[in-house]
Amino acid sequence: MSETSLTSLLTGPVEVVGTGLIGTSIALACRRAGLEVLLTDTTSDHVRTATGLGAGRARTAQDVPQLVVVAVPPDALGAVINQVLDTAGPETVVTDVGSVKAGPLAAVAGHPAISRYVGSHPMAGTEHSGPLSANAELFDGRPWAIVPGPDATSSATRVVEALALVCGAVPVHLSPVEHDRAVARTSHVPHLMASLVAGTLAGASPEHLALSGTGVRDVTRVAGGDPHLYSQIISGNATAVATLLAEVRDRLDLALEAVAAGDRAGLESLLAYGQAGTRAIPGKHGAAPQPMEAVRIALPDQPGGLARLFSDAGDSGVNIEDVRIDHDPGRPVGLVELDVVVGRAEELRAALESRGWVTHR
Amino acid sequence: MSETSLTSLLTGPVEVVGTGLIGTSIALACRRAGLEVLLTDTTSDHVRTATGLGAGRARTAQDVPQLVVVAVPPDALGAVINQVLDTAGPETVVTDVGSVKAGPLAAVAGHPAISRYVGSHPMAGTEHSGPLSANAELFDGRPWAIVPGPDATSSATRVVEALALVCGAVPVHLSPVEHDRAVARTSHVPHLMASLVAGTLAGASPEHLALSGTGVRDVTRVAGGDPHLYSQIISGNATAVATLLAEVRDRLDLALEAVAAGDRAGLESLLAYGQAGTRAIPGKHGAAPQPMEAVRIALPDQPGGLARLFSDAGDSGVNIEDVRIDHDPGRPVGLVELDVVVGRAEELRAALESRGWVTHR
Known part of the structure; x- marks a missing residue:
C-alpha cells in the first residue's frame, strides 16, 4: 500500500491521552494534517495548555475517536490502555507510545478488544517534558516502531502506521519481542554502560579528571539523563536488558582476563570486534555509513x-x-x-x- | 617560578627521536619558539619529510642536545629511552611522550643517568599519524602531564615543564602511578567499555540497528580507534586498567542484579551515581561545568x-x-x-x- 493511501486511512478523530511532550506533539502533527484531535489528561491544566497551543479540544462523552493514542508515563501505560479499551467505541483502534512494548501488551492480554490494540514507539528526543515543549515537527524523519501483537488485526496496524506517516516519521515494523531487544541494544544497555563509566568519575580527584578529553565526554554524555525516568524505562525492559547485559558482562570478563594476563592478541581482537560494531550503525538518512x-x-x-x-x-x-x-x-x-x-x-x-x-x- | 622564566630554561638544542605526528609537532612548536631542533628516526624518509616541513635538521654525531624527546611507539619506548640515556651528553635531559608512564620508568630503573629522565604525556589527538599530519599548534591549551619518577632532579623536571609551555600546553604534575591511574579512568576504561557496547552492534540485525539514535553513536564513537594501537596502550597500563575495570565489573554485576530482580530503587541509585559522575568532568577551559x-x-x-x-x-x-x-x-x-x-x-x-x-x- 502506498504512503498516500495509507495516510488516508487516518480520518479521525484522534484522541490523545496524556498531553505531555510526546502526546501534544502528536496532537499538533495531526492538527497540521487537518484531523480532529481530542485531548485527555489527568492534569486539566495540561489539557488547557495543549488546547491553547492549537493541539485540539477537550474530549467529551459524546466523542467517538477512530484512534486513541496513549502517551502516559511508563508505569501507568498498562492500566490506561486497558481502561481505554474498556470504554472506547467498538471500532476504535488503540495505540501507545511507550519505550518498551512487551509490558503493555502483556497488560492487555485476554482483553476482548485486544485485536484493536497496536503498540508503537516513536524515536524522538525526550530530554524536555510537558506540553509547552511540544512541536508538530518532533517526529519528522525519525524512526517510529510499529509493534503489533499476535492478536492485532492488520487494519488496526495500518491505522497506527498511518499515524506515524501523518507525523512525518518513518515506520519500522517489529514484533514486541524484537522491538524490546532492539532498544535494549541501541539504547538501554548503552545507557547503563555509559552510566557505569560515569560512575568511575564520581569522586575522582580533580588532578585525574584534569586529563579528561573528548572521548570520555562522548562515552558518558547520555548518563546525564534523568535517573528516575531511565530506571522506569530500563526496568520495563528487564528481560531483554538483562540478557544482553549478561553477554556484555561475559565479554567484560574476557577483556579483564586479557588485560590482567597480558594477552595482547586477545585484547586486540576484542577491540577489533568493537571497531567493527561502530561501522554497523546505519549512516545518515539510513544509508550505509x-x-x-x-x-x-x-x-x-x-x-x-x-x-x-x-x-x-x-x-x-x-x-x-x-x-x-x-x-x-x-x-x-x-x-x-x-x-x-x-x-x-x-x-x-x-x-x-x-x-x-x-x-x- | 613564573611561566616566562620557566620557558627560558629551554635553550636547546632539542632532539626529537621519532618523527611521527607527535614528535614532528613538538619539533615544529620548538622551531616556532626559535629553538634549534635535531631530528632522528629509524625511517630516514620521515626525517627528510620533517626537515622539509621546517621541523629541524638531521642530528649529527657532534650535536649535544639539551633535551631529548623520545616519541616512538609504545612498545619501543623503554629500549629507546635507555639507549638515549646511554649515549647522550652528561647534562642532557631525556623525556618521552608515551600514553603510559610506569612502564618506561621501570625500563630505566637502575640506569646511572636516571636522574635526568622525566616522563611526560601531552593529551593531544592521535587519530592521524606520520609527520605530514604534524602541526605546531597541536598542543595549544591541551593538558600535558609532567611525570617525574622518584630519582628525577627538579632541574630536569623544570626543563620538561618548559617544553610543555613552549608547545603551548598546560602542565599537569602527577606521579607515574597517579598518571597511569588517571588515564585508566579518563581514557582506557572508557575506551574498553565503548568497545564492549560497540561489540553488541556487530552482527545485529539491520531492523534493530534502524532504531539507533544519537546516544549509542556517542557512547561507541571512540571504539572506532585503531585496535592495534589501543591494545598496545591498554596493555602497557595493565595494572591500573585491570584494577578499575574490576570495580566496573562489580558495579555491572550490581546493575544486572537490580535489573533482573526488578529492584528499581537500586537501579535508580546506580543511574544517579553515574549522573553525578557526568557532572564531575571539568567544563570548558577547566572551569566548573x-x-x-x-x-x-x-x-x-x-x-x-x-x-x-x-x-x-x-x-x-x-x-x-x-x-x-x-x-x-x-x-x-x-x-x-x-x-x-x-x-x-x-x-x-x-x-x-x-x-x-x-x-x-
Whole structure:
C-alpha cells in the first residue's frame, strides 16, 4: 500500500491521552494534517495548555475517536490502555507510545478488544517534558516502531502506521519481542554502560579528571539523563536488558582476563570486534555509513566565531556531515572538527586556510 | 617560578627521536619558539619529510642536545629511552611522550643517568599519524602531564615543564602511578567499555540497528580507534586498567542484579551515581561545568545550511558552547542542537525563529 493511501486511512478523530511532550506533539502533527484531535489528561491544566497551543479540544462523552493514542508515563501505560479499551467505541483502534512494548501488551492480554490494540514507539528526543515543549515537527524523519501483537488485526496496524506517516516519521515494523531487544541494544544497555563509566568519575580527584578529553565526554554524555525516568524505562525492559547485559558482562570478563594476563592478541581482537560494531550503525538518512575525514580548526572562543567559520566553510561548497567542538580544560581557543566525506578534506582545508583559519592536521 | 622564566630554561638544542605526528609537532612548536631542533628516526624518509616541513635538521654525531624527546611507539619506548640515556651528553635531559608512564620508568630503573629522565604525556589527538599530519599548534591549551619518577632532579623536571609551555600546553604534575591511574579512568576504561557496547552492534540485525539514535553513536564513537594501537596502550597500563575495570565489573554485576530482580530503587541509585559522575568532568577551559540548555533547530541537508544557521546565531549575540548534529537514519532534514548557558536559550530561539528557522522545544 502506498504512503498516500495509507495516510488516508487516518480520518479521525484522534484522541490523545496524556498531553505531555510526546502526546501534544502528536496532537499538533495531526492538527497540521487537518484531523480532529481530542485531548485527555489527568492534569486539566495540561489539557488547557495543549488546547491553547492549537493541539485540539477537550474530549467529551459524546466523542467517538477512530484512534486513541496513549502517551502516559511508563508505569501507568498498562492500566490506561486497558481502561481505554474498556470504554472506547467498538471500532476504535488503540495505540501507545511507550519505550518498551512487551509490558503493555502483556497488560492487555485476554482483553476482548485486544485485536484493536497496536503498540508503537516513536524515536524522538525526550530530554524536555510537558506540553509547552511540544512541536508538530518532533517526529519528522525519525524512526517510529510499529509493534503489533499476535492478536492485532492488520487494519488496526495500518491505522497506527498511518499515524506515524501523518507525523512525518518513518515506520519500522517489529514484533514486541524484537522491538524490546532492539532498544535494549541501541539504547538501554548503552545507557547503563555509559552510566557505569560515569560512575568511575564520581569522586575522582580533580588532578585525574584534569586529563579528561573528548572521548570520555562522548562515552558518558547520555548518563546525564534523568535517573528516575531511565530506571522506569530500563526496568520495563528487564528481560531483554538483562540478557544482553549478561553477554556484555561475559565479554567484560574476557577483556579483564586479557588485560590482567597480558594477552595482547586477545585484547586486540576484542577491540577489533568493537571497531567493527561502530561501522554497523546505519549512516545518515539510513544509508550505509560513509567513510569520513575530519578537518580540525582552531576557533577563538567568542560570539560569532562559529558563524564566520561555517560561513567560510559554506563558501567552499564542501558539505559538512558532522561537527564536534573540543572542550578540553585549559584550552584558550576551541578546536572544531568538521567531518566531510573522504576526498573532500583537502579542499575544505585549503578554502579555510586561504581565509586565515589555522587548521590542524 | 613564573611561566616566562620557566620557558627560558629551554635553550636547546632539542632532539626529537621519532618523527611521527607527535614528535614532528613538538619539533615544529620548538622551531616556532626559535629553538634549534635535531631530528632522528629509524625511517630516514620521515626525517627528510620533517626537515622539509621546517621541523629541524638531521642530528649529527657532534650535536649535544639539551633535551631529548623520545616519541616512538609504545612498545619501543623503554629500549629507546635507555639507549638515549646511554649515549647522550652528561647534562642532557631525556623525556618521552608515551600514553603510559610506569612502564618506561621501570625500563630505566637502575640506569646511572636516571636522574635526568622525566616522563611526560601531552593529551593531544592521535587519530592521524606520520609527520605530514604534524602541526605546531597541536598542543595549544591541551593538558600535558609532567611525570617525574622518584630519582628525577627538579632541574630536569623544570626543563620538561618548559617544553610543555613552549608547545603551548598546560602542565599537569602527577606521579607515574597517579598518571597511569588517571588515564585508566579518563581514557582506557572508557575506551574498553565503548568497545564492549560497540561489540553488541556487530552482527545485529539491520531492523534493530534502524532504531539507533544519537546516544549509542556517542557512547561507541571512540571504539572506532585503531585496535592495534589501543591494545598496545591498554596493555602497557595493565595494572591500573585491570584494577578499575574490576570495580566496573562489580558495579555491572550490581546493575544486572537490580535489573533482573526488578529492584528499581537500586537501579535508580546506580543511574544517579553515574549522573553525578557526568557532572564531575571539568567544563570548558577547566572551569566548573556550567549548566547548559539546548536549542534544537531543523536544518535542510545542503551546503551552506550550517553557515546560514551559525551566521544567524552569531547575530543573536548568544555564545554557542557546544553543537551536535543528529544523524538519525531516514531523517530528510537534519536536527542541530546548540548548547547555550542556562537563561540564554529563549533569546537564541527567538532570534532564530525571527529569521525563519524552525526550532523544536
